[in-house]
Amino acid sequence: MSIVDQLYAAYHGGPALSRVEVGAGSLEQAYQLQRQVVEEEDKLGNPLAGYKISLTSGETQDLFGANEPLYGALLQDSIANNVVEINAFNEPLIEVELMFLIDRQIDPDDDETTILEKTRIAPGIEIPDSRYEDWFPKLALNQIVMDRAVAGKVVVGEAQEGLTKAELNDLTVHVSLDQQLLVTGNSNDVMGNPLNAVKWLIDALARNNQRLEAGMVVSSGTFMLPKPLEKGLYQADFERIGQVQVEVV
Template sequence: MTNQAEQLFKAYQTNQPLAKGVLEFSSRKDAYQVQDEVLAFKEANGEKHAGYKISLTSQETQDLFKSDSPLYGQMTDVTVKNELSLSDYNEPLVEVELVFLVDEDVNGSDSVEQIMNKCRVAPGLEVPDGRYEDWFPKTTFYEVIADGAVNGAVVMGEAAKYTYEDLADVEGVLYLDGEEVKRGHSTEVLGHPVNSVKWLAEALESKGKQLTAGSFVSSGTFVLPEKLTTGTYTAKYSNIGEVTLVVKA
């Protein structure tokens, strides 16, 4: 295991963030290698690889991190929540996302219609959190990759089968204690959220991996993230349903 992976895993375990720039990465390949090594540490500690999150799926977020493409992070079973405490996190944010539940293995060569047939979709919320001090949006592209795409938690509502057309222009509205915080549309996610899942399947295949049945994919945010605070968050999606996250101190 590399020193970078050891430091990131320690920061994750102790919730003691690293200073930005303390870890150096020479390439995207090296950063993903560190991500894999951090995941191996988590698995050795009893966690199970459960799914993925995809980041930088809009032009606005790509511009923030000086990127020309999305990136992905690997998430474990302990990240799936419907309630959490701020004290367990560093500097958490909240995002409005649809979550794909993969029922059949997805191939990079699959059409978007085939991917929709192989997945169910749930209303979701994602909680990004970085293992760096003052991380958003000041970390680098490689730092974000190495840190598992700054994954913190994911919340899923009831999943169902949908068509490509059903997800073409879904509106998502985020509420905190009943007050609207922000709203956005599924078109912000690479034009359509299933495009994000196809991108992931292709990215994994380029590394000799596959998007397998039983995984989840948090497909990308409809809005720029908001700082997470205590209270009850609800995301309501046109035609898809809603999901709730309770945040304690």
């Protein structure tokens, strides 16, 4: 069975892959395999819905021995409502991020002001998960890429429009679990500013003849080191942006 078939099967309830199943020698080959997985999902009515950006902080890059971020495809069923079942995952984590909602196609030469004019920004929660066993923080970079940058689910809060890059700088988020403070994070950990991460994604996609289309969602990078997902009510309060919740049952 090919690595694409194994990843596809694992995503649909099949056995998790062993980390010895490599499947690609370079990141370029890994991105090609990721696209093959997305194409297989699209055939069954689970189309591409956007992208997530991973390894956007020095700390997370150090965990995996990376020197730049990675991106992965979000599928239609990656977009969750405010209740998720923990048993639907393999080995899930939790992160909090800003979600960029793409209202108009973004071109590779768009500047930062134009990008912001074409998007709305929402508070978000991401639940990373992998189709590999015992994956965090042990996967090779090519495995992360093949596995859609360990895309699990994202929860998107109410979006705002008209925000500037300066308003995204030095944003604090307070994350609680069952009303108890879990962690505090800051947007400066996302490549200095989440808009920088989105611009990186636009350029990276362009190198692979892809772009951000209207209707897509971009999960722009975590404000915190990921923590294991537990049952309970998570709430993320983003300074100047808003609040988002997810209940894990």
